Amino acid sequence: DQQVKQNSPSLSVQEGRISILNCDYTNSMFDYFLWYKKYPAEGPTFLISISSIKDKNEDGRFTVFLNKSAKHLSLHIVPSQPGDSAVYFCAASANAGGTSYGKLTFGQGTILTVHP
């Protein structure tokens, strides 16, 4: 049962344009969402997160949007740069009992390629 889905295996964007990566979830208990970026031969690196009490969070070129009614979140990268080329994972957590966010449920990932 895939509780977090990234339906686009890959995305190709021109440098300077906007990249939009999408993620859908089914578990209504999820209350914290994160995006991670992964380069080959490296572990995932945290990018940005959002709590379910918000619908938008910005950090520099990265913005995450959360639509709770649609159980959908998206990551916008503006402007896209060739160095952004990587695999992007969406992850979700249900913070039951106030424990730390160790148990993350990940999507399958989207390969982003930004062309110069």
Add this chain to the structure above:
Amino acid sequence: DAGVTQSPTHLIKTRGQQVTLRCSPKSGHDTVSWYQQALGQGPQFIFQYYEEEERQRGNFPDRFSGHQFPNYSSELNVNALLLGDSALYLCASSFGYSPLHFGNGTRLTVT
């Protein structure tokens, strides 16, 4: 400041054997989580250790076990290896509600 370090980086084992993977958390972190990432998939949660005890566990069989030491480092043990255990094993550390910091992983190949 060293991040999360994992050893070894690569490992080849034979079906039925046992394997131990090691992880040192980022300085200041006290919680260690282990994930398995199969080819083309996202990481899957195995378990989490805090204060030397298993705090949460994912849908993995008892062949997967772990340990956390007083210095917060951790080991992941897998017994009776199957071909399907071939994957990248990621260790992540955290403190409180901080986002997980991942190591570069151990690539396990079972033949």
